[in-house]
Amino acid sequence: MKLPRTPDMRLDGRRALVAGGSSGIGLACAAALARAGAEVTVAGRRDALVHEARDALQAEGHAAQALPLDITDLEATAAAVAEGGPFDVLVNAAGTARHSFATETQAQDFDAVMSVNLRAAYFLAQAVAKGLVAARRPGSLITISSQMGQVGGPKRSVYCASKHAVEGFTKAMAIDLGPMGIRVNTICPTFILTPLTAPFFDEPETRRWIGQNIPLGRAGEVGDVAGAAVYLASDASALVTGSALSVDGGWTAG
Ligand SMILES: NC(=O)C1=CN([C@@H]2O[C@H](COP(=O)(O)OP(=O)(O)OC[C@H]3O[C@@H](n4cnc5c(N)ncnc54)[C@H](OP(=O)(O)O)[C@@H]3O)[C@@H](O)[C@H]2O)C=CC1
Numbered sequence: 001m002k003l004p005r006t007p008d009m010r011l012d013g014r015r016a017l018v019a020g021g022s023s024g025i026g027l028a029c030a031a032a033l034a035r036a037g038a039e040v041t042v043a044g045r046r047d048a049l050v051h052e053a054r055d056a057l058q059a060e061g062h063a064a065q066a067l068p069l070d071i072t073d074l075e076a077t078a079a080a081v082a083e084g085g086p087f088d089v090l091v092n093a094a095g096t097a098r099h100s101f102a103t104e105t106q107a108q109d110f111d112a113v114m115s116v117n118l119r120a121a122y123f124l125a126q127a128v129a130k131g132l133v134a135a136r137r138p139g140s141l142i143t144i145s146s147q148m149g150q151v152g153g154p155k156r157s158v159y160c161a162s163k164h165a166v167e168g169f170t171k172a173m174a175i176d177l178g179p180m181g182i183r184v185n186t187i188c189p190t191f192i193l194t195p196l197t198a199p200f201f202d203e204p205e206t207r208r209w210i211g212q213n214i215p216l217g218r219a220g221e222v223g224d225v226a227g228a229a230v231y232l233a234s235d236a237s238a239l240v241t242g243s244a245l246s247v248d249g250g251w252t253a254g
Pocket residue numbers: 019020021022023024025026043044045046047049069070071072093094095096097116144145146147188189190191192193194195196197
């Protein structure tokens with residue numbers, strides 16, 4: 001019997017941009033994409049951290065670049081992507097969170113979260129897509145939403161709004177860009193211990209909340225998201241676009 005051809009998850013010859021690739025989920029995605037064969041550009045605001053991430057990738061023998069960049073600066077981002085691209089793969093793991101009870105949210109906190117999680121995320125995906133369209137290349141754009149892009153969470157109305165919106169533009173961009181062979185998907189992780197969430201993991205009520213809501217019985221690890229990113233970047237997901245991939249141990253199944 002002749003077995004059918006099946007795609008693999010190698011990314012040799014592909015160029016990947018990982019925004020927020022200097023910490024937490026993004027750093028794990030950068031490592032996983034590089035280990036799958038991609039040349040990785042790590043972007044983030046802190047110059048020292050992006051260079052440390054680049055050096056660590058190179059020390060493992062991977063091709064890697066550092067790109068100090070604030071993605072909320074839309075002009076600088078468009079220019080950097082035009083100059084360094086085209087990128088076959090985008091993982092945008094740059095994001096932030098602020099907590100406030102719904103009646104106490106301040107406009108400046110709303111704007112700070114939306115500016116990174118939504119506005120910058122949208123225009124970064126647009127910039128990478130423009131480079132691919134101009135080069136007539138297919139590609140895979142991956143946004144990072146959250147389980148909070150699908151459900152609500154206490155004191156998280158702004159964060160949840162930003163992530164629900166990320167899922168919205170991910171789906172709509174997938175429709176616009178599909179005919180050009182550009183796939184757009186989002187990953188929706190549960191709680192994962194990173195520099196962003198370390199203060200929340202210290203709160204006993206948050207730890208209880210996490211423990212009660214994850215059927216698989218553990219919080220996430222950055223590698224759980226990195227595995228999903230390699231899948232969505234690779235030909236193993238060739239017919240997958242506009243999807244929201246839950247990496248939440250079953251939280252949103254409940
Ligand atoms: N940890 C979790 O439990 C979960 C996280 N997420 C989402 O995953 C993403 C990554 O989170 P996580 O890894 O935990 O967070 P971290 O704080 O560990 O990493 C965030 C990264 O984004 C970069 N970044 C932040 N703002 C900007 C900016 N304006 N321009 C460029 N880079 C920026 C940071 O570098 P620098 O500060 O130097 O710019 C850093 O590299 C976020 O979108 C978050 O909402 C989703 C679900 C669960």
